[in-house]
Amino acid sequence: MTTLTNTDETAPVEEERPLTALDRCDSCGSQAYVRATLGGSELLFCAHHGNKHKEKLLPLVSSWHDESHKLYER
Numbered sequence: 001m002t003t004l005t006n007t008d009e010t011a012p013v014e015e016e017r018p019l020t021a022l023d024r025c026d027s028c029g030s031q032a033y034v035r036a037t038l039g040g041s042e043l044l045f046c047a048h049h050g051n052k053h054k055e056k057l058l059p060l061v062s063s064w065h066d067e068s069h070k071l072y073e074r
């Protein structure tokens, strides 16, 4: 798990913050292209693990931010 800043209830949720090369998949350490916001914490996944976990996580998350399309833009 990543140790990102603990967001309390008053902290704004940065749902539209783009992912960067510094964001890493929680499962394998590859560059993250998917960010799931879940109960105030964030889970980061590469495109592969994003797809793998999407079906299970999607009903639970408050936000599912998917930039995996960037992989195919060039």
Ligand SMILES: [Zn+2]
Residues within 6 Å of the ligand: 025, 026, 027, 028, 029, 030, 045, 046, 047, 048, 049, 050
């Ligand atoms: Zn991964």
